[in-house]
Amino acid sequence: MAEEYLLQMSGICKSFAGVHALDHVNFHVRPGKVMCLAGENGCGKSTLVKIISGVYTRDEGKVVFEGNEITKITPAEATRLGIQVIYQDLSIFPNLTVMENLAINSEITDGRKIVNRKRWEETAKTALSKIDCKIDLYAKMGELSVADKQLVAICRALLFNAKLIIMDEPTTALTKREVEALFNTVRQLRDQGIAIMFISHKTEEIFEISDDVCIMRNGKNVFEGPTKDLTPRDFAYYMTGRELTDDHFIPKKISKEPVLKVEHLSAGRYYNDVSFELHKGEILGITGLLGSGRTELALSLFGLLKPTSGTINLRGRDVKIKSPMEAQKLKIGYVPEDRLTEGLCMAQSIADNIELASLKRISGNGFTLNHKKIFEDAATWVKKFSIATDDPHKYAQTLSGGNQQKIVLAKWLSNDLDVLILNGPTVGVDIGAKQDIHHLVHQLANDEGLAVIIISDDLSEVVENCSRVIVMKEGQIVGHLDADEVSEANILQIIH
């Protein structure tokens, strides 16, 4: 009988400078199955992957691959065994052609010195044919879409007779449709008998694609077994270590007069004739597919995209918002989709990031800054938002995605606001932090009477948090759902 398990790992321990990154982790991969390794940021997932791929050496534990015990894994040995890792950044060369990207690894492994175009082309064609993928061999890698880059990376891995392919959070930068395509590829590979280890923290994906799940928390595995033995609720519990309660937003006090009134607003080809009202104390959801104009609308409200016609009325007064600075003066805040490039200075301290937007308020006289005051103010936000850091002096990049997002929120809220626009507030954030952020936003709306707009294509997020929802399609508002009509089914019906 064939081995039941392709890879068996038991009692794996690894510590860095006395801190246990992995604490007796047990872990099994079955051949021809998709196994998901799940866990929140910093739970030890990537350490485990690095041990399997030979980048790190384990301190303790037993590894059995295809029935043979492996005492020491090196990167070369891992490749020889048929273990391939597709890293999150895909390890590609954007400046080279697809052909070179495909062939280069095996050329190096074969110890070639001279380039033979014909052989390279042959190798590349073989690689692409493994999953019937059609990509121009002579296109430059950097010009491909993320999904195509991923396919190339997968094909390259297949050249090494891979038996186990490890994918490190492969869906992070993909659109919904691309994720579907990727899953089809994954199923195709699985049916060819290749085991896939899929690293993710997204609940829906894990339930859709995996046969087995291993959930890790704080360096230990807390669940291991078939996916079908698990409910989404259990899953969330194992991931976070706490019961997550359904936390629907129920507005407590909605102002009679709208704080923001947008009428017949248009901006060229981006969106057309958009009208809506926003009251204090409510959370308005704006949803729609990518390119529906939802983001551009938000940019206009924050002074980053000039509307061509229509009016924006704030607190009963018509306003023209020409720059983010003016938007801030008008007490409008915007948290962008891509917090890494637009929202945060990664190489500055957490405290500085939080206070960036409110230096004027803190300064008092407008010229000099009191660093002690900055720090104290920042510390209160860190506490209020339970940002996971021991020292606000640390760089923002030391934090996980969810905590970074909290900083961006804190940055805006430390200014006194009336309207807060959140664009994809929990993209790439794990469940626990997601819940925290949602909870925070609810508090802001209910306790401080903030008017909030959440722009998101995560329907469960919209349904859970928004008291009213606007659906956009091709630059137009195509649907308007009131509190009692908001449901995923209703939104989907309008979008399609």
Place this chain on the structure above:
Amino acid sequence: MNKAKMKRMTRRTEFYMTIVLILMIAIIGIVSGGNLFQASMIVTIFRAMVVDGMFALCSLLVMISGGFDLSFPAIAALAYSLSTTICVNNGWCETNPFMGFFLAVVIGAVLGMFNGWIIANFKLNTMIVTLGTQTLFTGVSMGLLQMKEITTTLPKSFNAVGVSYLFEVYNANGQRSTMTSTIILLIIMAAIVSFVLNKTMFGRSLYAIGGNEISAERAGYNVKRTKFILYTVVGALSGFVGMVRTCLAQQSIPKALVGKEMTIIPAVILGGASIFGGEGTVYGTMIAVGLITVVSNSMLLLGIGTQWQDFFNGLVILVGITVSAVQAKRQTKA
């Protein structure tokens, strides 16, 4: 030629540079009333291209790997000054220049190794390291070794290399000029560099490292070793080019190359090498060097004073770097 290929070609910097060069030659040719096409002018331009072109090839290799070498003129200067001094003191190279070139190459390689050792081992920013070594090497030359100018006492074989020519040409008025035979060295070097870049794994590894160093490491390249070899080779080549310059100039001036990197590097960028690494071709580099040489050599023809040279060089630097950055941006967006 199919459409996709056509599109790829027209997107390359080399394609535009070729057009710009042809246009430039046409415009200057017309404005100068055909003087640009005089036989003497043409051989002068080729002669001016020899040293700059070879330096540009050194610089190209480094830039493809994602680095900046500011120290190659200092390496060349120290190599030729020291080598020439040794030859003069020992009375070598009166008939055969081999020993002079050999010494310069060895000295250049040693200095390049020093660069490579620091850059590869300590993983430092190449621009900062070579800025430091540039000053250090000049300091060694001027302070420690007390290098002197050598003009009239230059070994005879060096003079012979400098004046050797492939063929003579005559202007309409009968004025005689010669095509320097060192142009052959430039052509050979360009051919070798092109072969290395395109046909060897070492060359492709430079592109790979310049494109994504971490990926290159994961793919199995020995990045450290590659960088060490690269800077050693570039040092050796710089020493060689320095000797060619000594022969052509008929003198060895220790400080003659100060600031040379500031005209060579922009030329390489203009030729399509990316300031972020991973891009660049021999062809583009040669076209760009040709363009700059044509422009700076025709200033007198056009009645523009040489004091304007810096102005045009500055302009070229800005245009080249802007184009390179804009292209890189476009690529990351796509």
